[in-house]
Amino acid sequence: MSVDPSSLIMGVAAAIGGIVQGADMPDAAEDFAMQQIYAVADQAKAVDVTIDDYIELLPENSREPARQTLDTAAETAQSAVAPFLPPPVIAAPAADPGFDEPPPVVPSEPEEVWSAEESETAGGTVAESVSNTERVVTGNSAAGPMPISSIAVFVPWFTKAGGICEGITAPVLAALYSVENGFRYGAASPASPAGARGPGQFMPATWARYGKDADGDGKSDVLGVADSVMASGNLLCDMYSQIGEWKAEGLVSGDTLDLTLAGYNAGIGAVRQFGGMPRGTDDYENQTRPYVAKIRESEERFASVLQLLRSDSGSVGGRIVQAAIRYLGLPYVWGGGSVKGPSSGGFDCSGLTSYAVYDATAGFILPRTSETQWNVGVEVPLEDARPGDLLFGNWGSGGPGHVAIYLGNGQMVHAPTTGDVVRIAPVFEGMKARRVVS
Incomplete structure (x- = not known):
């Protein structure tokens, strides 16, 4: 026909x-x-x-x-x-569900010159810092798609560096590296025009002081993952300690972590000079302050991502989560997706949950809509939800109009709405949890 x-x-x-x-x-x-x-x-x-x-x-x-x-x-x-009829949809190449991951999202190139300096104060030389007072924060924004495949290789080192001192945690390091260079390393990690290099964007003088052979491969590699992350951890901890001392002496005021991140961006000397958050110039107002804000805003989100990537994917809930986060960044498509994976270039909310549950269980088929998926399994209190449980919201007379997958730590992965992409987000107010598989 x-x-x-x-x-x-x-x-x-x-x-x-x-x-x-x-x-x-x-x-x-x-x-x-x-x-x-x-x-x-x-x-x-x-x-x-x-x-x-x-x-x-x-x-x-x-x-x-x-x-x-x-x-x-x-x-x-x-x-x-x-x-x-709506205009025909030109389907983007759908990721093959047989692959471990779809092609990673490639972050954008840095747009501005970065610089570095060694800070001097009345008390003597303090920790050298990565200074990028002229930079535009690029790469993966706190709201944008996240390249899980790129982050995974950093996770063990974020965890290790996050244990050097109490003030600098693994999620803070992950958020900082997202802003600094989008988790690019090795040959994929470009040098700035000013000479800052590697995933942590270190200038030569700073690297000479903090760059060590952290992974035991016999060299200190500014382009590598382990050496850069551990150098950043030590640098940040030194600045955190110094700023804490200045606060105790009444020389600076403000949140210690905020000021430490500002020091990584603008130089710790600027923090001392202004008695807190650097201010006044275009560089500080338009670069340093937004840089700190982006890191702090995405810190909680990265805590969830690190928890996912460190979690045991052997449990059915872990497998549901892993199936869903393969498609972070894939477009929302109304009616898109099935147990076979994305269709017409993407997923809608219940298409994503249908696929993730089917993939994780090797055959359990959910009904296709959020309203009918609500009838599967058992409701659990939201505070008792586990990774892999389904979350339902946007309630109407017919039931829930939206469904997502719980990640833990108050976060979920979902396909939100037309014009958006599969993403990680905080749990909506009024959502209810349901355990569809045990």
Whole structure:
């Protein structure tokens, strides 16, 4: 058949869905309408099979004329509804669910010159710092997609460096490295025009003081992961201690960690000079302060990510989480995704949960919508939720209008809405948890 009736029905369902989503109607009415559209779409693929079965019951010499008649009718119907159909979606290459991960997101190049300096104070020379007073914070923003494959290699060293001193934790280091250079290392870690190098963006004088052979490979490698992260940990801890002493003496004021991060960016001498957060110049106001804010804003998110990457993926909940975070950064597509993986270039919220649960359990199939997934398993108090449990929100008369996967630490992974991507985010207010598999 040149025009499949099922394709026509799917197109009409998509068109109606677009109208419903764009209409200003009460949540309850929209939820009900979307349920009906999903029901139509779910049944559409059976239409061709039913029609073909009926045609096969006809006398052989009548089958071809019957097919031609149906073709003509379907084409006529398609022409009639064409003005109401959404434009065709050009599907992005879907990641193969058999792969360990989709291609990683490549961070953008740094846009401004970075510099470094050795700070002097009245009390003598203090820890050399990575100073990038002219930098624009680029790479992976706190709100953007996260390259899990890139982060994973850093995790053991973030953990180790995060234990050097009490003030500098692994999530802080992860957030800083995201802002500094987007977790690029080795040949993929470009040098700045000013000569800052490696994933921690060290200037030569600073590296000469802090760069050590942390992984025992016989060299101090500014482009490597282990040596850079441990150098950053030691540098940050030295500055944290120095700033703590200055605060005790009344020489500076402010949050110690904020000031330490400012020192990594602008030089600890600037912190001492201004008696706290550097201020006044364009560099400090437009670079240093946003730099510190981005790190602190994403600290909690990175705590969840590190917890995931350090967790035992042998549990079913861990496997559900791992299946979902493979697709961080993949576009939201209404109706997208199934137990086989993304479709039309992405996932919607229940498509992502359907895939992750199926992949983690090697065959457990959830119903396709958030409303029907709510009926599977048992509800658990939100405070008792475990990684891999499903979270439901956006409640209407028909049930939940959204579903996500709990990660732990108040965070979840979900496919939010049109124009967004699969991402990690804080748990929404009013969400409820359900354990669909044990």
